[in-house]
Amino acid sequence: MRRTALLSQVLAVNTLLVVATVFAASVAARLDLSDASGARQFLVLVAAILATLLANNFVMRRRFAPLESLTRTMECVDLTIPGIRAQPQHGEPADVARLRQAFNLMLSRLESERSGSATAVLRAQEAERARVARDLHDEVNQALAAVSLRLAATAEHAPPEFAEELAETQRLAGQAMQELLGLARELRPSALDDHGLLPALRTQVRLFGERWGIPARFAADGTRPLLGEFEQLVVYRVVQEALSNIARHAHAENVKVTVMGCNGAQVKVSVIDDGVGLAPERVRDGGSGLVGMRERALLAGARLEIVPTAGGGTTVELTVRARGARSS
Ligand SMILES: Nc1ncnc2c1ncn2[C@@H]1O[C@H](COP(=O)(O)OP(=O)(O)OP(=O)(O)O)[C@@H](O)[C@H]1O
Numbered sequence: 001m002r003r004t005a006l007l008s009q010v011l012a013v014n015t016l017l018v019v020a021t022v023f024a025a026s027v028a029a030r031l032d033l034s035d036a037s038g039a040r041q042f043l044v045l046v047a048a049i050l051a052t053l054l055a056n057n058f059v060m061r062r063r064f065a066p067l068e069s070l071t072r073t074m075e076c077v078d079l080t081i082p083g084i085r086a087q088p089q090h091g092e093p094a095d096v097a098r099l100r101q102a103f104n105l106m107l108s109r110l111e112s113e114r115s116g117s118a119t120a121v122l123r124a125q126e127a128e129r130a131r132v133a134r135d136l137h138d139e140v141n142q143a144l145a146a147v148s149l150r151l152a153a154t155a156e157h158a159p160p161e162f163a164e165e166l167a168e169t170q171r172l173a174g175q176a177m178q179e180l181l182g183l184a185r186e187l188r189p190s191a192l193d194d195h196g197l198l199p200a201l202r203t204q205v206r207l208f209g210e211r212w213g214i215p216a217r218f219a220a221d222g223t224r225p226l227l228g229e230f231e232q233l234v235v236y237r238v239v240q241e242a243l244s245n246i247a248r249h250a251h252a253e254n255v256k257v258t259v260m261g262c263n264g265a266q267v268k269v270s271v272i273d274d275g276v277g278l279a280p281e282r283v284r285d286g287g288s289g290l291v292g293m294r295e296r297a298l299l300a301g302a303r304l305e306i307v308p309t310a311g312g313g314t315t316v317e318l319t320v321r322a323r324g325a326r327s328s
């Protein structure tokens, strides 16, 4: 069912009331339209009705404008872009002001609850990844190492006709160990815990280049950016997803990852490729990778921008506030 706007309803009721009142008044005054003075009086009445309705329309629209503006703000609120608030309007009535304040309060609560629960989910996910990575590394990898050693020992005493088969099995066990370690590293980069963000990123970029055969460079203007543990993890994961996207979608010939502002209040991390570029609607609508990047950036209070690289390709830029830096 189509609903009529409140303003239209009020205007319609007012129009009816004015017309009905004037009609009743003209009946009561026994207005006679057959003579000239009666017709003149009637015209004056019609002009008065029109003037009243116009004035009523003008005043009502002005009174309803703050409500309209509040509705527009409510319609465009997006919790993934925090900080949008309904602004006070000139001539705002008290009840609209109350509604606006209640709406802003509700937004603040929603934003903080959303951020709290999303951070908890992310932390739980990272803890689970770390546990699985540890199990892969400590248990499955140890078991494969033992198999490999046993194979080596068996090969020493085995008849020569089994030598080739045993060597091949050993090679496969070695390959499985390498893949397992790679998987564990992707799940939870121990370099991040052991050596810090920059060495972990450097290793990530080097392994990316080796794996995909795309020349990949890494540069930083310092050694230890002043970032908290959560922010470092966010940077690492954003770079990981950006590199994975380059490998899968970009057809790039060169990749560069830079970390600038290591000693400053804002650390800027860029992942630059010279590939086919990313269509703007994909930036907006993205798959779960781009959405995940945005979500992480949001939770770390960072700014994520995905822009075309000059000369072709895509640049993913993450700007994170350093620890202790005041928000602007
Ligand atoms: N560096 C890039 N160059 C070109 N296209 C890109 C690049 N990064 C992303 N895209 C495009 O944006 C789309 C969305 O990327 P997104 O990471 O969100 O999803 P995905 O990589 O397709 O899947 P997943 O959820 O596994 O990450 C991709 O399908 C791809 O078309």
Ligand SMILES: [Mg+2]
Residues within 6 Å of the ligand: 241, 244, 245, 287, 288, 289, 290
């Ligand atoms: Mg992706």
